[in-house]
Amino acid sequence: MFLEIQQLSVRYPGTPTPPPAVSDVSLALRQGEIGALIGPSGCGKTSLLRAIAGLERAAGGRIAIGDEVLGAAEPGRPAVHQPPEHRRIGMVFQDYALFPHLSVGENVAFGIARLPRREREARVAEMLDLVGLAAVAARYPHQLSGGQQQRIALARALAPAPRLLLLDEPFSNLDIDLRERLAQEVRGILKRSGTTALLVTHDQMEAFALADLIGVMHQGRLAQWDTAYQLYHRPATRFVADFIGHGVFTPARIVEQPGGPVVRTALGDLIDVEECPLPSAYPGGECDVLLRADDIVHDDDAPVKARIERKAFRGSEFLYTLRLASGEQVLAHVPSHHDHAVGDWVGIRPEVDHVVTFPRES
Numbered sequence: 001m002f003l004e005i006q007q008l009s010v011r012y013p014g015t016p017t018p019p020p021a022v023s024d025v026s027l028a029l030r031q032g033e034i035g036a037l038i039g040p041s042g043c044g045k046t047s048l049l050r051a052i053a054g055l056e057r058a059a060g061g062r063i064a065i066g067d068e069v070l071g072a073a074e075p076g077r078p079a080v081h082q083p084p085e086h087r088r089i090g091m092v093f094q095d096y097a098l099f100p101h102l103s104v105g106e107n108v109a110f111g112i113a114r115l116p117r118r119e120r121e122a123r124v125a126e127m128l129d130l131v132g133l134a135a136v137a138a139r140y141p142h143q144l145s146g147g148q149q150q151r152i153a154l155a156r157a158l159a160p161a162p163r164l165l166l167l168d169e170p171f172s173n174l175d176i177d178l179r180e181r182l183a184q185e186v187r188g189i190l191k192r193s194g195t196t197a198l199l200v201t202h203d204q205m206e207a208f209a210l211a212d213l214i215g216v217m218h219q220g221r222l223a224q225w226d227t228a229y230q231l232y233h234r235p236a237t238r239f240v241a242d243f244i245g246h247g248v249f250t251p252a253r254i255v256e257q258p259g260g261p262v263v264r265t266a267l268g269d270l271i272d273v274e275e276c277p278l279p280s281a282y283p284g285g286e287c288d289v290l291l292r293a294d295d296i297v298h299d300d301d302a303p304v305k306a307r308i309e310r311k312a313f314r315g316s317e318f319l320y321t322l323r324l325a326s327g328e329q330v331l332a333h334v335p336s337h338h339d340h341a342v343g344d345w346v347g348i349r350p351e352v353d354h355v356v357t358f359p360r361e362s
């Protein structure tokens with residue numbers, strides 16, 4: 001592993017009582033991998049990033065790059081805190097923080113002033129090429145769009161060849177359409193330059209577009225560190241299941257059938273599911289099952305009917321909020337050419353590949 005964080009805790013002075021801002025977080029990135037931290041406001045994402053940068057001290061645990069310990073506070077060992085400027089870590093912030101009185105080229109050259117002039121100019125040209133902005137080297141930041149400014153900020157952060165790049169909400173000042181596109185562009189830039197990076201964002205789509213591995217944080221803890229696919233299809237906790245994507249929990253009972261265990265729900269039996277838990281996994285087989293909006297198929301011939309309570313247009317599909325006669329609520333993605341009115345009853349059936357169950361919550 002390249003970046004390795006073990007049982008890291010961060011505590012702000014003046015807040016001696018639990019919970020700490022970051023609590024017992026462990027994660028790792030290989031060289032060249034991109035990670036993202038997502039989670040609700042106040043869950044500790046920025047505090048974790050700041051601790052890696054050296055802007056906050058570790059209150060417990062350790063941060064290492066390769067064999068080098070950057071920060072540590074472990075029982076029975078001397079505390080370690082390398083100052084931020086010795087860590088060779090680059091940072092990109094939300095507000096770009098470009099110098100307005102310097103040209104684009106001078107901004108990119110800022111962190112490599114000590115290089116001989118020829119080398120510096122070559123590096124600036126290389127970085128501007130990398131972010132696709134060689135043509136604007138002589139312009140000033142105010143003459144660029146928000147997306148261009150953020151790419152310049154990225155070029156400036158990459159110019160000194162940091163061994164790790166940290167990005168804190170880098171796209172949040174940009175409009176929503178541009179964000180996802182820029183996230184994909186930035187992924188391409190980081191991959192081409194082989195940079196290991198960790199991004200903090202509150203936008204899941206941005207994290208999915210940019211990262212190889214994503215961490216969901218909740219109340220200072222890392223609830224899951226995994227690929228986007230696993231977070232969506234194999235959420236480790238109810239919190240992760242709820243936070244990622246659209247879905248509801250509905251009561252279910254796992255029963256043994258001749259062909260194997262089956263999950264019985266108000267929408268019917270979930271059949272042909274992968275890795276179905278055994279009834280013995282829960283008392284009496286009673287559990288809650290996660291039904292994602294894309295697990296529910298609109299089918300006029302289905303015996304189960306549900307009433308449309310709300311609908312939201314999402315371009316190629318609607319997100320319908322539906323209520324069954326038995327009272328359960330479900331969500332369904334339905335192709336947008338099926339335009340039903342709120343109050344209509346429609347047929348639905350479950351089509352679940354990955355069944356995700358949790359202990360019943362009253």
Ligand SMILES: Nc1ncnc2c1ncn2[C@@H]1O[C@H](COP(=O)(O)OP(=O)(O)OP(=O)(O)O)[C@@H](O)[C@H]1O
Nearest residue numbers: 012015021039040041042043044045046047048202
């Ligand atoms: N300088 C500080 N002093 C004291 N407490 C702080 C400080 N900075 C953050 N905190 C607290 O630490 C916790 C985690 O904050 P942090 O900013 O890391 O969360 P976040 O997930 O980045 O939130 P957001 O998405 O809103 O930026 C919060 O309870 C916050 O109030």
